[in-house]
Amino acid sequence: MGKGRAPCCDKTKVKRGPWSPEEDLKLIAFIHKNGHENWRAVPKQAGLLRCGKSCRLRWINYLRPDVKRGNFTIEEEQSIIKLHNDFGNKWSKIASCLPGRTDNEIKNVWNTHLKKRLIVKSSESSADESKMESSITSSSSSESFSTNEEPNLAKTIPNSELNEQAFQVTMNEKIEHDSEKHVSNEVISIIEDPKDSSTYSFSFVESNILNSNHIVPFTQEQQLCSPLTYLGPYNIDNNNINNTLQEVDKPNNLIEIPWDSDEDFWKLIDNFESLQSSEVQLEGDPSNQTPNHVQESVQDGENMKWTHEFDNEFGERNESNKDQFLPKNYAAELGVDPHTFDFDVMEKPESELDLRNIQLWLMA
DNA sequence: AAACACCACAACCGCGACTGC
DNA sequence: GGCAGTCGCGGTTGTGGTGTT
Known part of the structure; x- marks a missing residue:
């Protein structure tokens, strides 16, 4: 290593700026299942083009379920x-x-x-x-x-x-x-x-x-x-992947009234995670190079599946409820007015949310 | 309605502290 | 003890939103 402080990551190979909903879900799903013992390894294992520092910050300041x-x-x-x-x-x-x-x-x-x-x-x-x-x-x-x-x-x-x-x-x-x-x-x-x-x-x-x-x-x-504030604090360790939510890192004086729907939410997250892990697997194993068009069609289907489950979980995303789980910067990220943001954009193939794009980045 | 100024806040950066070898 | 890797903290910046002219 040369003189001076080594950068925490190769800045040319990581995405910077505001986080997309897609990235958030990936991070949430990963931490839900694996925790965050090593932040530096998190983005790689979670399939995120972010540096560990950025993931940590995003989790602590925004995605952590007990963030008020x-x-x-x-x-x-x-x-x-x-x-x-x-x-x-x-x-x-x-x-x-x-x-x-x-x-x-x-x-x-x-x-x-x-x-x-x-x-x-x-x-x-x-x-x-x-x-x-x-x-x-x-x-x-x-x-x-x-x-x-x-x-x-x-x-x-x-x-x-x-x-x-x-x-x-x-x-x-x-x-x-x-x-x-x-x-x-x-x-x-x-x-x-x-x-x-x-x-x-x-x-x-x-x-x-x-x-x-x-x-x-x-x-x-x-x-x-926040899209996640409805969640109570939960235990994200590996022994707890059966969606038995437990309190973790919670201040003593925080009194939680749990939601019955948490379990369903984590099923959704697990579904999302299955999709995600299949992507990572495809990326990591050269022998497993499915032709792109096959991958795309499968992922398209999965993408549609989880976004629809997202719909089902939170109710139809319409004018009346969309802001309830859309952080304000999500709409900004997509370059639209938050008050007129159309959730269907999440399913448009050309949008940043399209998993095929994520896949392509990984393959690059 | 457009241009501009200001505000709020998410995210980034760099450094020190900590830990394990 | 020295070094490298990682984490956490505090300061700063960038940018979208909002108010004002």
């Missing part, structure tokens, strides 16, 4: 601010205190929302305070801080009271803002049968740290953001 998606609750934001005050930019540490939230997600919400809100409110508080103090006495010095003290504002604010004040104002603003969207910081008690047309699941997460008594269910929006 959607807007952060007020309790969560409070927790993040407090924890950031304690730990700084230790996102993984903060994430470990927020069940279902990933470090990346927390980092994003901090950088895009909380930090800015704190800066603004801190500046306002600071201005107000110096105004007040100057009205009392012009000779007394006041502790203030400028926005230039970023990054890591929460740590650099010297006056903890001011920080707390800004925090309170921030939270009040958040509550006001959220109330417009009918979100409350009180316990939400939506009781709805997940077997109904809706796709609600009920992963109740006790909001920790600040409001440990509150039970905060995922909002409808949260539930609908």
Whole structure:
């Protein structure tokens, strides 16, 4: 090996950018069956043209079944601010205190929302305070801080009271803002049968740290953001391929109400996986070189089969329910408006989802 | 309606830590 | 102890979506 750090993979031979639904399913199916003991080996064994790092990231931040998606609750934001005050930019540490939230997600919400809100409110508080103090006495010095003290504002604010004040104002603003969207910081008690047309699941997460008594269910929006959030946490190890779902890597305070349909879903995944493994086998064994047209017809049939089973599993993909399991970037990936996305595109032979294309990449 | 600016977030990159040989 | 391989973390970037002019 030459000098310098070796790249984690050959960047010219791996796909980059947003993940397609096809890739997601491959990864899910593989991890479901084999787990992820060696991330570097995962893409190769799963038939993905991705580097292991990318697979790991995709799994942890997006596909993992216990990932909670959607807007952060007020309790969560409070927790993040407090924890950031304690730990700084230790996102993984903060994430470990927020069940279902990933470090990346927390980092994003901090950088895009909380930090800015704190800066603004801190500046306002600071201005107000110096105004007040100057009205009392012009000779007394006041502790203030400028926005230039970023990054890591929460740590650099010297006056903890001011920080707390800004925090309170921030939270009040958040509550006001959220109330417009009918979100409350009180316990939400939506009781709805997940077997109904809706796709609600009920992963109740006790909001920790600040409001440990509150039970905060995922909002409808949260539930609908990922195609997989309806799944409860499950055990993906090799001894558990009979679809006996067990909780794994689950925070102690995560209370799951399981879905009966999980089993069916994994049957679907298993079917998909059969298709996938046949592809890998074809690729790996030169003696098994079925003529392309035969492969294509078989795979076409299988492709149609699993997409139709996908339909059956989740109900017909129509205008009313398609967004319920379509991550927003899926439509973007296909270059269409998510609101007009036609699921039938998944079956079009020229689409990226066409397994023949995947097969061709593998053979190349 | 088009152009532009800004925002949000998924994904990438590079580095340090860890582990096994 | 040194090295190589791998993992995990934190910072940064790219890009689609949304709001504004």
